[in-house]
Amino acid sequence: MAINAIAPYQTTPLYTKNATTKPAMGGELGFTMPEAVTATQKSSALYEEISGKYDVRNATFEELSEISKILYEAGEITLKEHALITFDFGRATDYLKQNAPGYVSADFSMYKTAANSNGQRDWLAEFGARAADHFKFGNLVGYQTNSKVFAILEKLATK
Numbered sequence: 001m002a003i004n005a006i007a008p009y010q011t012t013p014l015y016t017k018n019a020t021t022k023p024a025m026g027g028e029l030g031f032t033m034p035e036a037v038t039a040t041q042k043s044s045a046l047y048e049e050i051s052g053k054y055d056v057r058n059a060t061f062e063e064l065s066e067i068s069k070i071l072y073e074a075g076e077i078t079l080k081e082h083a084l085i086t087f088d089f090g091r092a093t094d095y096l097k098q099n100a101p102g103y104v105s106a107d108f109s110m111y112k113t114a115a116n117s118n119g120q121r122d123w124l125a126e127f128g129a130r131a132a133d134h135f136k137f138g139n140l141v142g143y144q145t146n147s148k149v150f151a152i153l154e155k156l157a158t159k
Contacts, residue, residue, distance in 0.1 A: 046074055051156045057122045061088060064123055067156070081149055124153045 050070060054063050068085040071077045077085075089110040097104045112129035115121040127150040134142035 043074075043076060046070070046076065047155055054156070056153045056156045057124055058116075058120045059123060060119045060121075061090060071152070077152060080145065081152065084145055084149055124150065124157055127153060 050067055054067050056064070056067070059067075065086045068077070068082050072079070072082040093108065093110045096110075097106070097108060111121070111126060112133065113121055113126045127146050131143050131146035131150055134140075134146055
């Protein structure tokens, strides 16, 4: 009887160090600081590149979605954060206006902040307002998630 379906295919134990690998700096820990610094430098360079191309304080939803895709593919944000950033509140608002039972005001919007005539909005203010609303209503998970996105966008705004 196979208890674990992965075990028959596993060539080495899960929690052991590979005996053929040698530590990079000759120590027992097997890691080097330059690799960690390099990852931080890559992350910083990515944020600088994105902030040079996009302005999160004056961007369309499509531009915000591109930013999110770049960050997600680089491993800088989680799938949950990517999903939150790319959820289209405009389409959701339009759907509710057309399909919700009863009357929905023409002025109704799921966004917390207004966009300009070109569809650009201050996404930092938008996610800050969303986080504040979640906190006000006691939704601490929503508050924490929107606060993380706010921090990511703030990092892009300050570069």
